[in-house]
Amino acid sequence: MNAFLNAPAARCDCRRCPWYVDAGPEIAIAPLCSGCNSDCSYCGCASAACRSCPIRCGSRTDIGAWMRDVGGTLEFDDLTVGTPLPAALPAFIPQVDGSSVAELDASVRWPAYAVGLRRVFSPRTHMLYPRWTDGRTAAEILEVPSTTLTVLSGYGEDPLVEAFWTARHRDDLITRIAALRFGLVLAPNYSIYGNWPRAEHLINMRRSLIVAAEFAAAGIPTVPNLYWYRLEDLRRLAGWAVETEPAAVAVNVQTVRENNNWQSWALPGLSWLAENLPSNLVVILNGLSRRDRIETALDLFGNRLVVISQNPAQYALHGAVMTAEGRQDVHARIPDAFARSVRYMASLLPHGDA
Numbered sequence: 192m193n194a195f196l197n198a199p200a201a202r203c204d205c206r207r208c209p210w211y212v213d214a215g216p217e218i219a220i221a222p223l224c225s226g227c228n229s230d231c232s233y234c235g236c237a238s239a240a241c242r243s244c245p246i247r248c249g250s251r252t253d254i255g256a257w258m259r260d261v262g263g264t265l266e267f268d269d270l271t272v273g274t275p276l277p278a279a280l281p282a283f284i285p286q287v288d289g290s291s292v293a294e295l296d297a298s299v300r301w302p303a304y305a306v307g308l309r310r311v312f313s314p315r316t317h318m319l320y321p322r323w324t325d326g327r328t329a330a331e332i333l334e335v336p337s338t339t340l341t342v343l344s345g346y347g348e349d350p351l352v353e354a355f356w357t358a359r360h361r362d363d364l365i366t367r368i369a370a371l372r373f374g375l376v377l378a379p380n381y382s383i384y385g386n387w388p389r390a391e392h393l394i395n396m397r398r399s400l401i402v403a404a405e406f407a408a409a410g411i412p413t414v415p416n417l418y419w420y421r422l423e424d425l426r427r428l429a430g431w432a433v434e435t436e437p438a439a440v441a442v443n444v445q446t447v448r449e450n451n452n453w454q455s456w457a458l459p460g461l462s463w464l465a466e467n468l469p470s471n472l473v474v475i476l477n478g479l480s481r482r483d484r485i486e487t488a489l490d491l492f493g494n495r496l497v498v499i500s501q502n503p504a505q506y507a508l509h510g511a512v513m514t515a516e517g518r519q520d521v522h523a524r525i526p527d528a529f530a531r532s533v534r535y536m537a538s539l540l541p542h543g544d545a
Contacts, residue, residue, distance in 0.1 A: 234388070246387060355379055502532065
């Protein structure tokens with residue numbers, strides 16, 4: 192059966208969808224979806240502009256092309272991310288904007304720094320910025336010692352990661368990034384919003400693992416991102432991790448700012464993963480900054496937890512530092528404020544001090 196016939200059913204008609212758990216053996220290709228998203232804002236959409244719509248559903252006129260783009264399936268069985276982690280992975284990794292890193296490092300001498308995708312891949316040109324294409328390694332570009340672990344945090348706003356998906360093969364982006372010799376790449380994650388159709392969720396979970404598998408195939412130490420909407424998603428992702436044994440998984444929680452989102456989505460999912468992922472699997476949480484959330488994550492994952500955060504760099508730009516009492520505006524020099532916040536955040540984690 193071709194990829195178009197394997198596509199989610201138009202108008203979210205579960206009875207005719209090959210991914211629906213109760214569709215019946217004559218229809219179901221892989222029963223992995225329990226049904227429509229009752230909160231979807233796009234059900235009944237009658238727009239004639241399918242090809243310009245940012246949402247992928249079974250009613251799209253080009254859904255067959257999208258299914259071919261993700262390999263004609265919504266399963267994970269064909270995807271693996273088997274690259275090892277770097278030998279020395281600190282429990283806390285500060286994320287920087289890529290400028291003046293040598294000055295920051297002079298104050299703290301930290302063993303690892305992360306840089307976000309938007310500092311490497313242009314949202315305007317959809318190409319790597321010129322400074323990342325001049326033949327130097329990531330450590331040389333950031334002007335840190337060659338022994339420093341450089342991490343590409345492949346997360347970004349939806350237009351950025353969508354552009355990366357489209358351009359990654361056209362411009363051989365992954366090979367170009369491999370030449371930068373990052374010590375670790377956190378693969379991009381594709382969004383799962385509560386008001387989107389279920390087909391978009393399923394496609395985006397697979398896309399996140401596809402990109403991770405492609406980075407790993409290029410020989411780059413890679414960590415796949417896990418995102419979910421339902422318990423069945425968590426079960427599938429955990430089953431994939433048990434079967435394929437990645438060295439680590441990551442969850443991007445930098446957009447989970449409100450307490451209700453933390454309590455209703457992030458914390459329940461992380462709690463379930465803590466109970467069901469292999470006990471030796473490293474878990475990288477990107478975007479944690481609050482002390483109470485770090486302590487909660489530490490209770491869940493223990494010594495296998497790694498935290499990446501932009502907050503030390505962001506606070507330092509305003510002369511502020513992070514402390515046990517929260518943010519303090521001390522009007523310090525940027526490198527000094529950065530160093531103080533990095534050491535504080537690292538102190539919250541076992542073996543976090545460098």
